[in-house]
Amino acid sequence: MPDICLLGTGGMLPLKDRFLTSLYAEYNGKAVLIDCGEGTQVAIAKHGLKMSRIELLLITHCHADHVTGLPGLLLSIGNSSRTEPLDIAAPQSCIPIIKSLMSVCGALPYEVRLHGLPEDEPFELSAEFIAPMLKIRTLPLSHRVSCLGYSLVLERKPPFLPENAKALGIPVEYWKRLHSGETVILDDGRSIAPEAVTGEKRSPIKITYTTDTLPIAELAGFAESSDLFICEGMYGLPEKKESMNEKCHMLMQDACGIALMAGVKRLWLTHYSPAEKEPSLYEEELKTIFPDAVITADGAKITL
Numbered sequence: 001m002p003d004i005c006l007l008g009t010g011g012m013l014p015l016k017d018r019f020l021t022s023l024y025a026e027y028n029g030k031a032v033l034i035d036c037g038e039g040t041q042v043a044i045a046k047h048g049l050k051m052s053r054i055e056l057l058l059i060t061h062c063h064a065d066h067v068t069g070l071p072g073l074l075l076s077i078g079n080s081s082r083t084e085p086l087d088i089a090a091p092q093s094c095i096p097i098i099k100s101l102m103s104v105c106g107a108l109p110y111e112v113r114l115h116g117l118p119e120d121e122p123f124e125l126s127a128e129f130i131a132p133m134l135k136i137r138t139l140p141l142s143h144r145v146s147c148l149g150y151s152l153v154l155e156r157k158p159p160f161l162p163e164n165a166k167a168l169g170i171p172v173e174y175w176k177r178l179h180s181g182e183t184v185i186l187d188d189g190r191s192i193a194p195e196a197v198t199g200e201k202r203s204p205i206k207i208t209y210t211t212d213t214l215p216i217a218e219l220a221g222f223a224e225s226s227d228l229f230i231c232e233g234m235y236g237l238p239e240k241k242e243s244m245n246e247k248c249h250m251l252m253q254d255a256c257g258i259a260l261m262a263g264v265k266r267l268w269l270t271h272y273s274p275a276e277k278e279p280s281l282y283e284e285e286l287k288t289i290f291p292d293a294v295i296t297a298d299g300a301k302i303t304l
Contacts (some may be wrong), residue, residue, distance in 0.1 A: 002027040002154060002205060004228060006300040007043040009279075011211075011234055011249075011271040012065055019043040019298050020065050021271045023209055023230060025152060026053060030130045034058045034150060034209050040069035041076045047299045052080040055130050059090035061147035061212060062097045070101050078108045085111040089125060089136075091146040092116035119146040122222075133157075133204075139222040141213035143248045149210035149222060156205065157181075158198040165197045205304050208264070211271045214245065215254035220261035227304050229264040231255040232271035236282030252282055256289035266292045268300060 003026045008019025020037030024044065031053040033040075044051050051073065060066055077086065090098060095116045102112065117123055117138055125136040133155035141147040160179040165172075170192060174184045183193050208223040211232035223229045233252030234244060244251055252269050259267040267290055272279045279295050286293045294300075 002152075002207070002304050004207065004302050004304065005047055005049060006230065006268060006270060006296050006298070007040060007047060007049075008037070008298050009270045009272055009296050009300075010065075010274065011232065012274055014039050015274055017298075018272070018274075019046075020069070021211060021232070022069075024049055024054075025207060027131050027134070027154065029053060030055045032056045032058060032127070032130060032136075032152065035060055035066045035211075036069040036073055037065045038068045041073045043298065044073075047301075051077050052082055055087065056127060057086070057088040058136070058150050059088065059094055059098070060141075060149070060209075061091060061143060061145050062094040063145065063212065066212070067094075067098065067101060070098065071104050074102065074105050074108060074112065078105075078110065082110045085113050087113045087115060087129075089115040089117055091119045091148055093119060093146050117148060119148070127152075137222075139210070139218060141210060141219075142216045143212045143214075147212050149208065149213070149219070151206060151208045151222060151226070154205040156202040158201050161197050161199055168192065168196060170197065207304070212249060214248050215250045215258055219258045223258065223262040223264055226262065226264040228266055228268065228302065229259050229262065230268045230270055231258065233269040233279075234271060234273045235276055236279060236286070252279070252286055252293075252295075253289060256286050256293050259290045259293065264292075266294065268294050268296045270296055 005024045007022040010018040010020050014020050019039050022040050023034040025032045033054050095114050123138045127134040127136050135153045137151040139149040141149050178194050178197050181194050206226045207228045208226040209230045233255045234249045236252045283295045
């Protein structure tokens with residue numbers, strides 16, 4: 001099962017007790033990192049994670065609080081003796097900016113492969129190099145620059161039923177192939193389909209991450225049925241609504257409303273304004289909108 005850590009919860013600039021918003025998701029020893037603001041490499045170390053396991057970086061957009069940690073992270077990964085390629089995916093217009101940031105890194109001991117993603121339509125990115133059944137979906141958000149939301153969707157195999165396999169007299173050496181969805185031919189000539197030894201299909205594990213956007217209608221469909229919905233909430237004061245509209249951000253209450261419409265299992269709020277010194281003060285109120293809302297703090301972890 002995937003292990004999730006919210007490395008930081010701040011927006012705009014890091015504080016002495018709050019790193020910038022970034023997500024680390026690990027599965028079977030390989031990790032995806034979403035966003036990389038100033039100090040992300042320090043947050044990874046602080047929370048006991050391994051940057052050497054990062055296989056893919058997903059960038060939402062190229063404002064400073066989401067990308068300026070890239071050079072330091074890439075250099076630190078290089079110092080961990082990495083030689084395998086590292087992939088970075090971002091909105092297409094971000095690629096020149098990322099290349100400029102990387103210019104201060106010099107020669108890295110591994111290849112960095114950049115992938116520009118469509119900015120005006122949803123897109124699906126295969127991530128089979130991280131997990132055989134992992135897909136990453138994007139949604140164009142509404143910010144002052146091109147910005148993408150990400151959903152990590154991990155399909156799950158149906159449960160294997162060893163009692164069925166034994167009853168059919170299927171040798172153990174065929175079990176893994178059957179569980180992987182392959183039809184096998186036994187030595188006695190029988191053809192066995194996977195359905196004969198597996199249970200009902202299980203729903204995928206879905207993690208949705210959206211930050212720096214107005215609360216657009218498309219977000220509810222994009223986050224629908226997420227096991228974990230991570231969404232920005234810069235302020236908890238309704239009086240800030242007009243200001244948030246002008247700056248293309250959302251309130252904590254907006255995020256809770258989206259979570260309710262999307263039918264997500266749990267909501268983690270993040271990307272707080274530096275002016276929100278104690279965002280936890282709003283949690284009781286927010287739970288009246290969406291009961292499973294959590295005002296997260298740096299280092300929040302969960303295994304899904």
